[in-house]
Amino acid sequence: xxxxxxxxxxxxxxxxxxxxxxxxxLVTNNTNLLNDMEIKGAYAMPMAEVLxxxxxxxxSVTDQxxxxxxxxxxETAGDDKILQEVK
Numbered sequence: 001x002x003x004x005x006x007x008x009x010x011x012x013x014x015x016x017x018x019x020x021x022x023x024x025x026l027v028t029n030n031t032n033l034l035n036d037m038e039i040k041g042a043y044a045m046p047m048a049e050v051l052x053x054x055x056x057x058x059x060s061v062t063d064q065x066x067x068x069x070x071x072x073x074x075e076t077a078g079d080d081k082i083l084q085e086v087k
Contacts, residue, residue, distance in 0.1 A: 013068060013071070016068055017065065017068050017069065020061050020064055020065050020068070021065070023061050024058065024061045024062065024065065027054055027057055027058045027061065028058065030054060031051065031054045031055070031058070034047065034050065034051055034054075035051070
């Protein structure tokens with residue numbers, strides 16, 4: 001792969017990681033806010049359902065981040081190896 005294409009791919013992955021980090025931060029903040037609220041009566045079950053959705057969404061985003069980060073690290077390690085061979 002040419003350097004220009006590799007740079008574009010790396011930039012895209014970095015942007016995806018930053019976006020997913022922001023989404024994870026927002027979901028975590030919302031979960032914490034909802035956990036701090038006192039919920040009574042008929043609102044308890046719907047709120048528990050919303051919290052379970054947020055938890056599932058958080059796990060999904062975390063899984064995506066875990067998949068992207070090692071791939072990014074491997075590409076970076078490969079680039080370092082190429083640079084060392086050139087020197």
